[in-house]
Amino acid sequence: MWIYFILLIVQLFHFGCGVKLGTCYQDGNCRLPSCFCGGKSAPGNLEPSEIPQMIMFSFDDAVTGEIYEMYEKLFSRGRLNPNGCPITMTTFVSHNFTDYKLVRSLFRKGHEIAVHSVTHRTPTTFWKQASYNQLQYEIVEQRSIIAENAGVPVRNITGWRSPFLQPSGDIQFTLLQENGFEYDSTLTIATEKGFSAKRWPNTMDFGWQLDCNVLPCPFGKYPGMWEVPVQMLEVGDSGNGCLYADSCRPATMEEAFQLFWVNFHNHYTGSRSPLFFTMHPSWLREEHNMKALNYFFLTILHYYHDVYFVTYQQHLAWIKNPTPLSDILRFAPWKCDHLRYEPETDKDGNGHNGVSSISNCFPYLFLVLSTFPLFYTKIFFDKYCLLY
Numbered sequence: 001m002w003i004y005f006i007l008l009i010v011q012l013f014h015f016g017c018g019v020k021l022g023t024c025y026q027d028g029n030c031r032l033p034s035c036f037c038g039g040k041s042a043p044g045n046l047e048p049s050e051i052p053q054m055i056m057f058s059f060d061d062a063v064t065g066e067i068y069e070m071y072e073k074l075f076s077r078g079r080l081n082p083n084g085c086p087i088t089m090t091t092f093v094s095h096n097f098t099d100y101k102l103v104r105s106l107f108r109k110g111h112e113i114a115v116h117s118v119t120h121r122t123p124t125t126f127w128k129q130a131s132y133n134q135l136q137y138e139i140v141e142q143r144s145i146i147a148e149n150a151g152v153p154v155r156n157i158t159g160w161r162s163p164f165l166q167p168s169g170d171i172q173f174t175l176l177q178e179n180g181f182e183y184d185s186t187l188t189i190a191t192e193k194g195f196s197a198k199r200w201p202n203t204m205d206f207g208w209q210l211d212c213n214v215l216p217c218p219f220g221k222y223p224g225m226w227e228v229p230v231q232m233l234e235v236g237d238s239g240n241g242c243l244y245a246d247s248c249r250p251a252t253m254e255e256a257f258q259l260f261w262v263n264f265h266n267h268y269t270g271s272r273s274p275l276f277f278t279m280h281p282s283w284l285r286e287e288h289n290m291k292a293l294n295y296f297f298l299t300i301l302h303y304y305h306d307v308y309f310v311t312y313q314q315h316l317a318w319i320k321n322p323t324p325l326s327d328i329l330r331f332a333p334w335k336c337d338h339l340r341y342e343p344e345t346d347k348d349g350n351g352h353n354g355v356s357s358i359s360n361c362f363p364y365l366f367l368v369l370s371t372f373p374l375f376y377t378k379i380f381f382d383k384y385c386l387l388y
């Protein structure tokens with residue numbers, strides 16, 4: 001009798017917990033454009049040399065006047081991808097303190113507006129335990145608030161990131177799917193010794209197949225729903241990584257530049273898996289971080305014709321339709337014909353639209369010594385600069 005009872009319990013337990021996710025086989029039980037297993041292999045079986053190196057910047061929290069100015073400097077007019085379209089980023093917008101006029105302006109410049117909750121409340125356990133109704137308010141209401149106040153069509157707001165990267169398990173993914181979101185970017189991949197996992201995003205057709213770094217991860221399957229996990233940045237040889245760039249604390253501009261450069265170098269010379277820089281704009285209040293990022297943009301835009309700064313949406317569009325570099329100029333989702341520029345005020349009266357406050361000079365030695373910057377795994381700055 002007892003033994004049956006125990007067996008029954010074991011079976012129930014097994015049934016309840018052993019949700020069979022199944023194994024994802026690309027081009028077998030999972031096919032693009034609606035299903036992608038993710039992981040280390042590139043979509044479309046492209047060779048690294050055929051893959052545009054995609055770099056995605058994402059910025060979280062409120063869009064305020066001060067922060068908008070930083071975006072204006074970094075993504076200033078005239079900074080173009082090799083296809084002639086503006087470099088773009090994704091901002092996950094929370095409600096408090098956000099100026100929606102500025103959100104509207106970012107959207108009109110081609111940036112992606114995604115959702116990051118109404119209240120962004122503490123403690124983080126709120127998000128861990130959030131009920132369906134609570135989370136519905138945070139996700140769906142914030143999308144409506146953005147749509148109404150910034151004039152961004154609901155159909156163009158397709159991404160969500162939970163505050164503090166604290167997942168809410170299956171409730172979160174159920175809600176996102178029910179409400180027509182295309183992707184989540186909350187789950188994190190922790191790696192040993194802080195190496196970048198260098199993984200491609202995946203659809204959730206076979207669930208979340210990796211270890212759960214921050215509980216609770218979803219157990220269920222969400223066909224067609226994308227997960228764009230937050231991946232660690234490597235910090236040189238120090239053996240520490242960081243999920244948000246903010247938690248790497250470079251002390252100087254050189255160190256901050258290395259953070260961008262080392263990660264770019266490793267991706268570009270490796271598999272060309274997508275490179276994500278995840279941060280809070282407040283990190284850029286440190287002048288040396290802002291300068292380093294500005295140099296990074298200038299360096300990449302100057303030297304590379306196969307590197308693209310795109311939004312998460314544009315990145316997913318490429319995975320769905322993996323287009324080799326030889327055809328990339330014709331790739332429609334990266335075109336920008338729809339962008340209508342609003343006239344900008346010439347704030348400092350010298351034709352630079354207020355951009356001149358940030359130095360546009362290159363590391364001099366770097367520029368004269370080599371037309372092959374990849375030769376350098378580290379780039380040292382010199383006091384001399386060439387104006388760009």
Ligand SMILES: *[C@@H]1O[C@H](CO)[C@@H](O)[C@H](O)[C@H]1NC(C)=O
Pocket residue numbers: 096097119120121
């Ligand atoms: C939103 O900002 C106001 C100040 O403008 C503050 O009083 C309030 O507590 C904030 N709400 C949340 C949820 O942080």
Ligand SMILES: *[C@@H]1O[C@H](CO)[C@@H](O)[C@H](O)[C@H]1NC(C)=O
Pocket residue numbers: 153155156338
């Ligand atoms: C907005 O969404 C529509 C429909 O998905 C799409 O055709 C359009 O290109 C999107 N606009 C932007 C600016 O992303």
Ligand SMILES: [Zn+2]
Pocket residue numbers: 060061094116120162163164
């Ligand atoms: Zn946040």
